[in-house]
Amino acid sequence: MDIEEFRKQGYAAIDRICDYYATLEERPVVSQVEPGYLRKLLPESVPEEGEPMEQIAQSFQDDILPGITHWQHPSFFAYFPSNATFESMLGEMYATCVNNPGFNWTCSPAATELEGVVMDWAAKMLGLQEDFLHTSGKGGGVMQTTASDSALTAVVAARSRYQRAHPDISLDKLVVYTTTQTHSLGAKAALVLGLSIRALPVEADDQYALRGEVFKAAVEEDKLKGRHPFILIATVGTTSSGAVDRLDEIVDVGKDYPDIWIHVDAAWAGVALACPEFREQAMLEHINAGAHSFCTNFHKWGLTHFDASTLWVRNRALLTTALDITPEFLRTKAADTGLVIDYRNWHLALGRRFRSLKLWFVLRAYGLSGFQAHIRKGVAQAQLFASLIQQSPYLQIFTPPSLSLVVFRLRDSDEAANRVFFGHLADRADVYLTHTEMNGKFCVRFAVGGVHTEEKHIRHAFEVVEEVAKRTIEERGLGVSLEAEAEGRTDN
Amino acid sequence: MDIEEFRKQGYAAIDRICDYYATLEERPVVSQVEPGYLRKLLPESVPEEGEPMEQIAQSFQDDILPGITHWQHPSFFAYFPSNATFESMLGEMYATCVNNPGFNWTCSPAATELEGVVMDWAAKMLGLQEDFLHTSGKGGGVMQTTASDSALTAVVAARSRYQRAHPDISLDKLVVYTTTQTHSLGAKAALVLGLSIRALPVEADDQYALRGEVFKAAVEEDKLKGRHPFILIATVGTTSSGAVDRLDEIVDVGKDYPDIWIHVDAAWAGVALACPEFREQAMLEHINAGAHSFCTNFHKWGLTHFDASTLWVRNRALLTTALDITPEFLRTKAADTGLVIDYRNWHLALGRRFRSLKLWFVLRAYGLSGFQAHIRKGVAQAQLFASLIQQSPYLQIFTPPSLSLVVFRLRDSDEAANRVFFGHLADRADVYLTHTEMNGKFCVRFAVGGVHTEEKHIRHAFEVVEEVAKRTIEERGLGVSLEAEAEGRTDN
Numbered sequence: 005m006d007i008e009e010f011r012k013q014g015y016a017a018i019d020r021i022c023d024y025y026a027t028l029e030e031r032p033v034v035s036q037v038e039p040g041y042l043r044k045l046l047p048e049s050v051p052e053e054g055e056p057m058e059q060i061a062q063s064f065q066d067d068i069l070p071g072i073t074h075w076q077h078p079s080f081f082a083y084f085p086s087n088a089t090f091e092s093m094l095g096e097m098y099a100t101c102v103n104n105p106g107f108n109w110t111c112s113p114a115a116t117e118l119e120g121v122v123m124d125w126a127a128k129m130l131g132l133q134e135d136f137l138h139t140s141g142k143g144g145g146v147m148q149t150t151a152s153d154s155a156l157t158a159v160v161a162a163r164s165r166y167q168r169a170h171p172d173i174s175l176d177k178l179v180v181y182t183t184t185q186t187h188s189l190g191a192k193a194a195l196v197l198g199l200s201i202r203a204l205p206v207e208a209d210d211q212y213a214l215r216g217e218v219f220k221a222a223v224e225e226d227k228l229k230g231r232h233p234f235i236l237i238a239t240v241g242t243t244s245s246g247a248v249d250r251l252d253e254i255v256d257v258g259k260d261y262p263d264i265w266i267h268v269d270a271a272w273a274g275v276a277l278a279c280p281e282f283r284e285q286a287m288l289e290h291i292n293a294g295a296h297s298f299c300t301n302f303h304k305w306g307l308t309h310f311d312a313s314t315l316w317v318r319n320r321a322l323l324t325t326a327l328d329i330t331p332e333f334l335r336t337k338a339a340d341t342g343l344v345i346d347y348r349n350w351h352l353a354l355g356r357r358f359r360s361l362k363l364w365f366v367l368r369a370y371g372l373s374g375f376q377a378h379i380r381k382g383v384a385q386a387q388l389f390a391s392l393i394q395q396s397p398y399l400q401i402f403t404p405p406s407l408s409l410v411v412f413r414l415r416d417s418d419e420a421a422n423r424v425f426f427g428h429l430a431d432r433a434d435v436y437l438t439h440t441e442m443n444g445k446f447c448v449r450f451a452v453g454g455v456h457t458e459e460k461h462i463r464h465a466f467e468v469v470e471e472v473a474k475r476t477i478e479e480r481g482l483g484v485s486l487e488a489e490a491e492g493r494t495d496n
Numbered sequence: 497m498d499i500e501e502f503r504k505q506g507y508a509a510i511d512r513i514c515d516y517y518a519t520l521e522e523r524p525v526v527s528q529v530e531p532g533y534l535r536k537l538l539p540e541s542v543p544e545e546g547e548p549m550e551q552i553a554q555s556f557q558d559d560i561l562p563g564i565t566h567w568q569h570p571s572f573f574a575y576f577p578s579n580a581t582f583e584s585m586l587g588e589m590y591a592t593c594v595n596n597p598g599f600n601w602t603c604s605p606a607a608t609e610l611e612g613v614v615m616d617w618a619a620k621m622l623g624l625q626e627d628f629l630h631t632s633g634k635g636g637g638v639m640q641t642t643a644s645d646s647a648l649t650a651v652v653a654a655r656s657r658y659q660r661a662h663p664d665i666s667l668d669k670l671v672v673y674t675t676t677q678t679h680s681l682g683a684k685a686a687l688v689l690g691l692s693i694r695a696l697p698v699e700a701d702d703q704y705a706l707r708g709e710v711f712k713a714a715v716e717e718d719k720l721k722g723r724h725p726f727i728l729i730a731t732v733g734t735t736s737s738g739a740v741d742r743l744d745e746i747v748d749v750g751k752d753y754p755d756i757w758i759h760v761d762a763a764w765a766g767v768a769l770a771c772p773e774f775r776e777q778a779m780l781e782h783i784n785a786g787a788h789s790f791c792t793n794f795h796k797w798g799l800t801h802f803d804a805s806t807l808w809v810r811n812r813a814l815l816t817t818a819l820d821i822t823p824e825f826l827r828t829k830a831a832d833t834g835l836v837i838d839y840r841n842w843h844l845a846l847g848r849r850f851r852s853l854k855l856w857f858v859l860r861a862y863g864l865s866g867f868q869a870h871i872r873k874g875v876a877q878a879q880l881f882a883s884l885i886q887q888s889p890y891l892q893i894f895t896p897p898s899l900s901l902v903v904f905r906l907r908d909s910d911e912a913a914n915r916v917f918f919g920h921l922a923d924r925a926d927v928y929l930t931h932t933e934m935n936g937k938f939c940v941r942f943a944v945g946g947v948h949t950e951e952k953h954i955r956h957a958f959e960v961v962e963e964v965a966k967r968t969i970e971e972r973g974l975g976v977s978l979e980a981e982a983e984g985r986t987d988n
Contacts, residue, residue: 005861007514010582014513017586018506021593022499035605039835042609050617054863057586063860064590068853071606072594083603088595090502094509094549098556100588101513102564103580103801111575113527114563117534125542149641152845160688167690175667175690188821189846195821196652196844197689198659198667303847309595310849329680329687343531352688352844353644354681355795357802361560368555369497371546 005057013057020061021093024069025076028456032433033077035070042071073436078456081465082438084243084272084409085382085453088309095365096309105355109344110336112358116345119147119360125367126314129375130277130300133292136316138345145316146323146350147359151271152189154299154315157323157351159193159235162265162296164326166234169263173232175199181222181236183214185244185442187269190237200231208443211403212245214238216253223261235265238295240286241273244440244449246406248273251287255294265296271313274300276383276407279376285407296322305408305453307378308366312359324349382408382453385462389450392466398473402445408452411440414473422446425476432472435465497549505549512553513585516561517568520948524925525569527562534563565928570948573957574930576735576764576901577874577945580801587857588801597847601836602828604850608837611639611852617859618806621867622769622792625784628808630837637808638815638842639851643763644681646791646807649815649843651685651727654757654788656818658726661755665724667691673714673728675706677736677934679761682729692723700935703895704737706730708745715753727757730787732778733765736932736941738898740765743779747786757788763805766792768875768899771868777899788814797900797945799870800858804851816841874900874945877954881942884958890965894937900944903932906965914938917968924964927957 005013045067075086106115120138123145127136138144148154159180166178180201182190194201204222206212219236226233236258238249251268258266268291276282277300283289291298299315302308317323328349338344348354367375386408393399393412400415413422426439426448438449448469452462497505537559567578598607612630615637619628630636640646651672659665672693674682686693696714698704711728718725728750730741743760750758760783768774769792775781783790791807794800809815820841830836840846859867878900885891885904892907905914918931918940930941940961944954 005582007517010517010585011510011514013582013586014510014589015507017589018503018510021506021589022503024593025499025502037605039601039605039830040609042606043613046613048616048620049864050621050859050867051863052865054866055860057583057861060857060860061586061590064853068590068606068610069594071609072596073603073605074594075596075603076594086595086597088592090497090505091549093502093589093592094505094553096592097506097509097513097585097589098553098560100580100585100801101516102561102566102568103578104564104567105578105795105802109531111565111567113529113531113565114534114560117532117563118560121535121538124540128540129542149849150845150847152847156844160690163690187846191821192819192844192846195819198652198655303597309592310597310847327684327687329683338531352648352684353642354679354684355642355644355802357641361556365552367542368547368552369549371543372541373544374546375542 016061020065028074028077031074031077033074033079033436034433035073036433037071042067076454076456078454078458078461079435079465080454081450081452082436084304084451086304086310087307087453087455089307089366089455091365091369092307092309092362095362099358099361102358104358106358107348107354107356108336108346109338115358115360116347118364119347120144120345122360122364122367123147123314123316126302126363127316129367129372130274131280131283131288132298132316135318136298142320143316143318144320144345145314146347147363148313148315148351149311150313151187151269151299151301152192153352154313155189155237155267155269156193156196157315158265158267158297159197160352161317161322161326162235162267163197163199165265165322166232166263170232177230177232179226179231179233181219181233183239183249185212185242185247186237186239187243187271189269202226202233206247210250212242212247212442214249214254216250216257219254220257223264233264235267237267237269240268240270240291241406243272244442245403245411246273246409247403248285248287248406251290251294255290258294266294268295268298271299271301272304273407274298275302275304275306276379278372279379282407302363302366305379305382307370307375307455308363312363320350327351378455385457385459386410386450386452388459389452389462389466396470396473398470398477402447410450411447412450413445413447414476419444419446421476421480425473428472428476429469432468435468508553512557520566520569523566523569525566525571525928526925527565528925529563534559568946568948570946570950570953571927571957572946573942573944574928576796576943578796578802579799579945579947581799581858581947583857583861584799584801584854587854591850591853594850596850598850599840599846599848600828600838601830607850607852608839610856611839612636612837614852614856614859615639615806615808618794618855619808621859621864622766623772623775623780624790624808627810628790634812635808635810636812636837637806638839639855640805640807640843641803642805643679643761643791643793644684645844646805647681647729647759647761648685648688649807650757650759650789650791651689652844653809653814653818654727654759655689655691657757657814658724658755662724669722669724671718671723671725673711673725675731675741677704677734677739678729678731679735679763681761694718694725698739702742704734704739704934706741706746708742708749711746712749715756725756727759729759729761732760732762732783733898735764736934737895737903738765738901739895740777740779740898743782743786747782750786758786760787760790763791763793764796765899766790767794767796767798768871770864771871774899794855794858797871797874799862799867799947800855804855812842819843870947877949877951878902878942878944880951881944881954881958888962888965890962890969894939902942903939904942905937905939906968911936911938913968913972917965920964920968921961924960927960
């Protein structure tokens with residue numbers, strides 16, 4: 005394809021994307037295809053001769069789109085949002101155009117430098133203190149693929165630091181701490197590294213947040229048993245209920261155990277720190293006081309499409325000491341003289357995408373005020389939904405709403421009834437919610453924050469939820485076997 | 497930004513990308529900026545109010561582009577190519593548009609299914625046998641970020657498998673095998689996992705390829721010492737010289753040590769398997785006979801922009817057993833019944849980009865014949881360059897050219913002279929080559945494979961190289977102090 009053909013096909017692609025967004029609301033949120041649908045539609049091998057782009061783009065429309073669950077749909081309330089914005093897409097187009105795998109400064113100076121600048125911008129926007137900025141000369145930020153990637157990187161750095169301080173301790177004795185409410189990224193990091201994990205208990209009375217005394221008791225117990233906890237993955241805004249671990253207490257306890265790294269995973273909630281009014285509940289003061297590393301994902305609620313996981317550390321040397329390998333072919337004059345950052349030593353891989361460009365586009369195009377307005381809109385919409393739930397005779401809030409997340413269930417009901425209720429909800433194509441289970445309680449999650457979600461979508465979702473709740477309860481009163489209904493659909 | 501504004505800005509972005517490619521050849525290959533250039537140009541914080549997109553796009557042009565080293569430039573011969581194509585960019589635009597973080601089938605059916613289909617297409621195109629295909633019901637492929645990511649994933653799966661077979665062996669006793677010529681991904685994987693590594697020696701007489709007997713001797717020696725090698729990372733096409741480890745011998749030796757996983761890293765060279773005439777030298781028969789996992793990067797020489805690292809395994813259960821964590825909130829009906837793949841259990845993170853779309857666009861748009869033509873063009877251009885080197889009175893080939901990689905140095909010269917020679921070359925802005933060192937020998941690498949590289953660019957690069965070689969040798973004859981010249985620039 006030559007340049008003029010690309011111009012033509014590029015315009016056509018832009019038009020198709022415009023059509024997609026113009027018709028998004030008419031589409032079912034959840035794809036209605038059956039497993040294996042696509043293989044039946046496509047040939048078995050690469051075609052011998054190339055096909056015209058119109059044909060491929062049409063196949064995207066005809067074959068791929070029906071199999072897409074529309075995360076950008078205004079009625080997508082499942083998992084957490086995965087914002088895509090036009091501004092972010094435009095940034096990505098330029099990044100793709102230059103396609104710089106910025107593993108060191110020399111091969112991609114702008115990609116490296118922009119990442120440093122943008123990470124400082126974002127850190128300031130979120131209220132992180134100077135320590136976490138590149139300009140501090142000691143800390144700094146790096147863009148990773150996912151919060152899992154960021155957490156894994158933090159665990160590796162923490163393990164390396166612990167092992168340097170305790171060179172005789174076998175890997176088999178090391179323990180990663182999470183809580184029972186920590187995202188699976190904690191368990192995955194331990195699994196990947198082959199290390200033990202201990203999920204500390206949390207209580208409903210504490211709103212599922214980890215308390216300092218539980219942390220302390222676990223450390224003391226493990227030390228007596230000859231086990232070596234070396235990192236705690238604390239969460240600001242858990243996936244299940246938006247719980248915020250008690251970093252005030254945890255950081256305080258941590259002072260007695262300076263070898264234990266405190267990683268704060270705020271994958272979803274962290275971007276809300278852009279608004280000063282949410283900083284206290286998100287424990288910003290204590291993050292600044294005691295976190296060794298902090299992660300949030302701009303690719304969730306942060307207006308930037310996947311992937312854009314931002315990770316900051318207070319001491320960059322702890323990352324680069326753990327991750328630096330510089331073979332001859334990667335040595336450069338700029339790095340040897342210590343003038344520049346080589347980001348390959350800040351993450352697990354070598355090559356990396358030019359991720360900062362899209363975030364830079366978003367931050368400039370929205371400005372601080374636009375970014376804050378987006379966050380505030382999500383919180384207000386969640387509050388509206390929560391207030392509707394509270395007024396319903398069929399439904400009840402399960403945990404206090406956290407930012408833009410509302411967790412609820414049937415009023416005065418048992419687990420079986422709630423599973424049936426969710427089964428019915430999951431059959432709907434016009435709204436998409438997901439479920440969770442906390443200390444044995446089955447609940448439904450309503451996660452707000454979509455770019456295109458308006459008040460009317462919140463109200464519609466509530467109507468659907470209440471109607472399904474009413475029906476579930478009526479069926480129950482009519483003696484419908486809940487167990488039979490629940491079978492086969494409870495996990496959808 | 498609303499839809500109509502995006503249409504306008506999208507067209508403008510396409511136009512700017514067209515302009516970039518139209519003027520690419522006039523730009524210096526290597527960015528001429530100094531470390532820290534960008535921070536001086538940009539404000540210190542996110543702007544309070546949003547900026548118009550024209551202004552941001554113009555800033556990309558004015559501030560970012562001068563700091564870009566142009567990997568798409570036809571005279572970029574450094575590292576390995578990092579192909580971007582218009583076809584790939586168009587695929588990416590659609591992927592960004594739907595922005596599906598396909599961690600399980602349910603949340604993104606098309607993203608999951610297309611990856612399965614495209615990985616089978618690619619496997620067949622490269623000649624991998626049925627075992628590696630999803631249709632085998634046992635093996636399959638997954639798209640990772642990088643070859644480092646793929647290798648790390650393979651090491652984790654291999655370690656998990658080894659530990660299940662030998663549950664009493666401490667992590668401290670495990671050893672990862674690479675060779676002294678293996679890409680840094682091997683050392684990085686071991687570093688990340690906190691495991692020991694042993695780099696097996698290779699000889700110039702073997703063209704820097706690992707021999708079976710060296711592998712066998714190392715295993716026997718380690719076993720005697722109570723160490724447990726559990727994976728060998730073999731390479732088809734090393735970074736330094738394109739060496740191909742002797743998989744014929746290695747696979748044979750491996751039969752005696754079935755607990756040792758053989759991962760074949762063909763990050764750069766693997767895509768050449770699309771052409772039948774290169775399969776013998778790339779040891780396809782032996783990959784098929786004995787590799788547990790195989791990786792190549794379509795984002796290098798494979799016409800697809802970053803990231804598109806393809807990893808195949810012969811036994812998918814070895815990946816998913818090592819990496820599966822399914823908390824309640826990720827359980828789905830489709831996965832519980834075993835009907836579908838949930839790709840989060842095939843890699844280290846949870847979320848993942850819709851990477852298969854761009855590769856699907858490329859494979860359909862080029863077709864097998866177009867893909868092969870691109871590979872053959874690169875090999876032919878490298879052969880042309882090698883033949884020019886061979887005819888030069890100043891230069892000599894260091895190792896036999898491997899596919900599209902030529903390694904050379906000054907004729908009959910010492911290391912110091914070669915370092916000065918490379919220092920002069922590195923000062924050029926119109927061509928970009930990198931260096932390496934093999935068993936103490938300093939060499940220059942010439943890596944062909946760019947989409948826009950034509951014969952004239954090869955001839956121009958040779959003229960530059962020969963002119964610089966001549967000058968270096970003349971300076972030497974004139975008694976210029978090589979050591980003084982070399983200082984400060986040898987590592988550029």
